[in-house]
Amino acid sequence: MTRVLLVVACVLFLPWATWAVQADDPHRIIGNDEFQETIEGRCTSCHSRDRVDKALGKGEELDSLLQRMIERGAVFNERDRSVLGTFWGSPSKGDKQPVK
The missing domain is CATH 1.10.150 (DNA polymerase; domain 1)
Incomplete structure (x- = not known):
């Protein structure tokens, strides 16, 4: 159960983490x-x-x-x-x- 929750959390969090990295780079506008x-x-x-x-x-x-x-x-x-x-x-x- 813990693994399933961890995988779900990673899948949900990963796009937001990628977007945050792009937002921090002034040259990378989506x-x-x-x-x-x-x-x-x-x-x-x-x-x-x-x-x-x-x-x-x-x-x-x-x-x-x-x-x-x-x-x-x-x-x-x-x-x-x-x-x-x-x-x-x-x-x-x-x-x-x-x-x-």
């Missing part, structure tokens, strides 16, 4: 895992996470920022641009010209 994976995979190979977070906080226009990084050798595919644009503020326009 629902933006794809954005975090892109940041970790692309941005932190050249920059510290602190620098990336400061850039996010400045609200700089994403396309011009990506263009400067590409000129310095960074490589981004369309998926990276889309994911970063969605969570940066608005979806990245990429290389498209504005509609008149």
